[in-house]
Amino acid sequence: MKTPKRIEPLVEDGLVDEVLRQLMSGKEAMVYVVRCGDEIRCAKVYKEANKRAFRQSVDYTEGRKTKNSRRARAMEKGSKYGRQATEEAWQSAEVDALYRLAAAGVRVPQPYNFHEGVLLMELITDANGDAAPRLNDIQLPADLAREYHRTLITQVVRMLCAGIVHGDLSEYNVLVDSHGPVIIDLPQAVDAAGNNNAFSMLERDVRNLATYFGQFAPELLTTDYGMEIWSLYKSGKLLPDSALTGHFERDQRPADVRGVMREVADARKEEAARQRYKLEMGK
Secondary structure, eight states: OOOOGGGHHHHHTTSOSEEEEEEEEOSSEEEEEEEETTEEEEEEEEOOGGGOSSOOOHHHHTTOOOSOHHHHHHHHHTOHHHHHHHHHHHHHHHHHHHHHHHHTTOOOOOEEEEETTEEEEEOOBOTTSSBOOBGGGSOOOHHHHHHHHHHHHHHHHHHHHTTEEOSSOSGGGEEEETTEEEEOOOTTOEETTTOTTHHHHHHHHHHHHHHHHTTTSGGGGGOOHHHHHHHHHHTTOOOTTOOOOSOOOOOOSOOOHHHHHHHHHHHHHHHHHHHHHHHHHHO
């Protein structure tokens, strides 16, 4: 097929020898099957911000840092340079996450290169060497659904131990090769320690998995892995091989609003007393 314009720089630089076919078109990128020497890989071409269905949000970008202070200020102000820098940061977030997660033993595609807004990475294939199907495209017997669910929960735990929450995990962002599930699509991945929305996103990711696999194994619909995992993480007890039950006793007691208000009032009185003391000392 004709080489897409965005992939031409990779051909010119010798990173890609031939574009074989388009593999898929998603909400944030186009993916092509390419030949790199004797290897068949895939090239993920990120769509421009105004052409993406998935919009960047402070919910996802909160906690992401850039070492370049000028770049950070421009991103904050939203100047033309800043918007470009923000877009580059959004794309490179997936590359960074893939390297971190692969090192942590999470089943993700192996990244090879990121050049001119194109991510060159491993092509996930099935037992026949064809592009692996998405999870939502296959029918599962109950036993296999339980096995895949257990595998993906383990992957979620390993991701969190590496400091990352997927943020958009569902049956549409998982491929299935001959060894089982492989997690894909990570440009929206969030920093677990630096993002205030990390817990709600983790809980949503886990709930999405329970909802999907619960079609085949209904008992999974009543599990509560999200809260169990996060509780272990917050207490510093979460390990890649932590034994999980899928159940968590939530505190159902009503909030002590009056007690909280009393503490707020006491804190205000203490602050007022400190301010009076400072004024008196300054006279």
